[in-house]
Amino acid sequence: MRHISYCLFAIMLCTAIWSCENEAKKKQQRQTDSLARRDSINKVNETKGKKTILFLGNSLTYGFGLDDPQENSFPAVIQKRIDSLLLPYKVVNAGLSGETTTGGRERINWLLKQKVDIMVLELGGNDGLRGQSTKVMEENLQEIMDIARRRYKSIKILLAGMEAPPNMGPQYTTSFRNVYKKLAEKNEAVTLIPFILEGVGGKPELNQNDGIHPTGEGHQIMANTVWKYLEKFLEK
Known part of the structure; x- marks a missing residue:
């Protein structure tokens, strides 16, 4: 069932992507995301005595399509949980719609x-x-992690896995999936989240009309998935 869910999700992802992304929309979204990201970072700088959790990602991390991404995206949901537990951490949402590993490496x-x-x-x-x-x-993801560890030796890194569209062929999809596994095996200090959309991908009721981006409820599930791996690193 999990394999079928992956396939359904990936098929919807592939067929919808071109209709939902045109250059004007991407430019506008990039500007919006940049402002939101800077606002989040400014808030962190104003909060002394708290440790920082950086979420570096694409539109899934940003919360594309939600009424209020700063309140309802899965990083925001995690921040609320952290606050409810009185833990000294501040989340920075550095999600950017359309972002690739190359873009992440540049940022x-x-x-x-x-x-x-x-x-x-x-x-x-x-x-x-x-x-x-x-x-x-794989090289980009490795470099991002290497840069982070060179800058902050004690940084904890969680790597969120994803699936490629099945129409790319079995060789590509297998190679794509294995990138995350290989990086986790190669980097002992890295914690792998096998599939960031576990329980969400391929389920129409948990995704927006584009079949790509999760609804608010979907983000709640994503937050739960990430929390299972993140929680052990949080100190009071």
């Missing part, structure tokens, strides 16, 4: 200008949609 140094204690790395989905080289994708 990471700027994002690390502030101290980051935990990084949740959710990238690769757009690489898969565009059929980009899994070798380059």
Whole structure:
């Protein structure tokens, strides 16, 4: 059933992507995302004594299509849970719609200008949609993690896995899936979240009309998925 769910999700993802992304819309969304990200970082700088959790990702992390991403995206849901437990952590949502691993690699140094204690790395989905080289994708993700660890030796890294569209062929989809597994095996300090859309991908009732981006309820489930792996790193 899980394999079928993956396939249904990936098929919807592939067929809907071109209709929902045109250049004007992407430009407008990029500007909106950038403002939201800077606002989040400013809030962190104003909050002393709290450790920082950086969520580096694409539209899934940003919360594309939600009425209020800063309140309802899965990183925001995690922030609310952290606050309810009185834990000294502040979430920075550095999600950007349309982002690839190459884009994340270009942004990471700027994002690390502030101290980051935990990084949740959710990238690769757009690489898969565009059929980009899994070798380059793997190199980009590795470099992002290497840069983060060179900057902050004690940083904890969670790597969120994703699935490629099945129409890319079994060889590509297997290679894509294995990127995350290989990186987790190669980097002992990295914690793998096998599939960020576990329980959400391929379920129409948990996704918006585009069949790509989760609803608010879907983000709640994503937050629960991430929390299972994140919780052990949080200290009072």
